[in-house]
Amino acid sequence: MVARVQLPQQARRGEVIEVRIAIQHPMETGFRYDPMGKPVPKNVINSLKVRYNDSEIFSAELGSGIAANPYLQFCTVAEASGELVFEWVDDNGSRGSERATLTVA
Amino acid sequence: MTSVRNPAPLLVVLLLAVAFPANAAELQKPSPLKSGVEFTGESARALEKDEFANPGMLWVERGSKLWGEAPRGNGKSCASCHGDAAKSMKGVATRYPRVDPGAERLVDLEGRINLCREKNQLAHPLARESDELLALTAYVARQSRGMPLAVAIDEKSRAAFERGRVQYNTRVGQMNLACTHCHDRNWGKQLAAETVSQGHGNAFPAYRLEWQSLGSLERRIRACYYGVRAEMPPYGAEILLDLELYLGWRASGLPVETPGVRR
Numbered sequence: 542m543v544a545r546v547q548l549p550q551q552a553r554r555g556e557v558i559e560v561r562i563a564i565q566h567p568m569e570t571g572f573r574y575d576p577m578g579k580p581v582p583k584n585v586i587n588s589l590k591v592r593y594n595d596s597e598i599f600s601a602e603l604g605s606g607i608a609a610n611p612y613l614q615f616c617t618v619a620e621a622s623g624e625l626v627f628e629w630v631d632d633n634g635s636r637g638s639e640r641a642t643l644t645v646a
Numbered sequence: 647m648t649s650v651r652n653p654a655p656l657l658v659v660l661l662l663a664v665a666f667p668a669n670a671a672e673l674q675k676p677s678p679l680k681s682g683v684e685f686t687g688e689s690a691r692a693l694e695k696d697e698f699a700n701p702g703m704l705w706v707e708r709g710s711k712l713w714g715e716a717p718r719g720n721g722k723s724c725a726s727c728h729g730d731a732a733k734s735m736k737g738v739a740t741r742y743p744r745v746d747p748g749a750e751r752l753v754d755l756e757g758r759i760n761l762c763r764e765k766n767q768l769a770h771p772l773a774r775e776s777d778e779l780l781a782l783t784a785y786v787a788r789q790s791r792g793m794p795l796a797v798a799i800d801e802k803s804r805a806a807f808e809r810g811r812v813q814y815n816t817r818v819g820q821m822n823l824a825c826t827h828c829h830d831r832n833w834g835k836q837l838a839a840e841t842v843s844q845g846h847g848n849a850f851p852a853y854r855l856e857w858q859s860l861g862s863l864e865r866r867i868r869a870c871y872y873g874v875r876a877e878m879p880p881y882g883a884e885i886l887l888d889l890e891l892y893l894g895w896r897a898s899g900l901p902v903e904t905p906g907v908r909r
Contacts, residue, residue, distance in 0.1 A: 543705075543708045561699070565705075610858065610859075
């Protein structure tokens, strides 16, 4: 899955930073029908978790109310230099992940 | 009644006047020229401006990766010949559709990419509206962001331009409307809950909220045919390319906005 992650490359210790992620995914609601009248099966990203130096800082349960190509944004406090790991899974079991490094002065 | 010695030339002139009425309105461009972004609404405008949140950028991102990958063929990637796209592709999107050397007919940017794949990478062409083709097209077009559209109407493309111009002014569909009726005579007015735009393609491929996906200008024009309940020309149809050329001329000077965000 194509995903883009954005956060500042550097931050001061204790600074609040904004983290953004956009994932390419159809987020098929399960309420649509194809041109032949068959229901299109539901398939949405149902879980997104973000870890910062191995402690979970953000977690979301998503459903069919979230539009396609979901965009999420949250804040966290920069504490120590390290890695943010984003992981998500959809109803079909497809997993995606992204990593980003943060340097904290 | 006065008698005319030889009525033939007079009849020919009258016949021509009826068959090809001189209509100055047909070659008019909307004034002032406004990109579709001005008709979309606050939230769509904000989404387009946001480099990161613009959903079309997901395809541009994928395109930047595909640029460096060699498809199954002769082992060449786009980068093998074109290097850094930011340099080599700058300005390219402003010139399409055009009759490329090596193509006998008009090609749009998607068609040009496929020509390159077939001839220079010895690879299969990508399907129209496929994720990969959209991604590559959006990536290439984005390198011209902000640059004014400048398609060439010359001896090679004039016939296509004329066909596009005639089609643009021809009524089609159950609703019996031509493009000009909405996009020249009624832009800025409301159609149901939406404001009619001037019908430019400068932001395509664009992320259309209705599609929840990036889509090409061909897809958008086909949707317009559907909108007036006319039979949609198939992807790659000559008339769609002719129309794209006419639209490109009509939007001359508007900046490339790819990827745009539209309703």
